[in-house]
Amino acid sequence: MRVRHLENDTIINVAQLLKAPVGTERYFTVHLDQLILDSDLAVRDVDAAVRLLRTSNGILATGDLRVTAHLTCVRCLTEFDGRFEETFEAEFWPTIDVLTGLPLPPPEDEDIFTIDKNHHLDLHELLRQFAVLAVPIYPVCGPQCPGPESLWQPPEEAVDARLAVLQALLDERA
Ligand SMILES: [Zn+2]
Incomplete structure (x- = not known):
């Protein structure tokens, strides 16, 4: 199995894959020194394994x-x-028919990425979106975390705790 490596690059020319029969696969590894997720968070040493599969509509990208x-x-x-x-x-759906060069209708589903007119498939936004999902919203340093658990509660539990206090006050008055 041939695997191509992309170093600090996320763009793959898929013209040949778009001309290949449905079911054709290509494999890639990607390494990015840094990836900016949003205005106040960046991650580093991004490593991805990507499989591109030619489908009837375009290309399905799967991996981790x-x-x-x-x-x-x-x-x-x-x-x-x-x-x-x-x-x-x-x-990923093409915006130009690779055989005729004619424009194709854009996908109606916003979750579908597009391949540009030069048949460049850019993994950047896909990697950014899934890197956002990978990073925990409430990070804990590890099982050895010395911090007292009482310092922090998940938001739902915090609300429950406040409601419990309110209930206790109401019970007292009753
Ligand atoms: Zn900790």
Whole structure:
């Protein structure tokens, strides 16, 4: 099995794959030193394994990615580096017919990515979206976390705790 590697690059020319029969596969590995997720969070050492599969509509990309994120533990407030993993699956549809050169109607589904007029499939936005999912919203530094658990509660539990206090007050009055 031939695997192509992309180093700090996310663009794949898929003209040949679009001309190949449905079911044809291509394999890639990607490494990015850094990936900016949004205005205040970036991850580093992104490693992804990607399979591109020619489908009747376009190309299905499946695979997994690993990222390193520098985070602050919600329990003990220490900063730490965590390695996180996520699997992905997404469709890419061509905007130009590879055989005729004629434009194709854009996909109605917003979750479908597009392949540009030069038959370049860019994995960047796919990797960014799934890296966002990989990074935990409430990071904990690890099972050895020394922080008292009482310092932090998930939001639902915090609401429950406030309601419990209110209920106790109401009970007292009754
Ligand atoms: Zn911690």
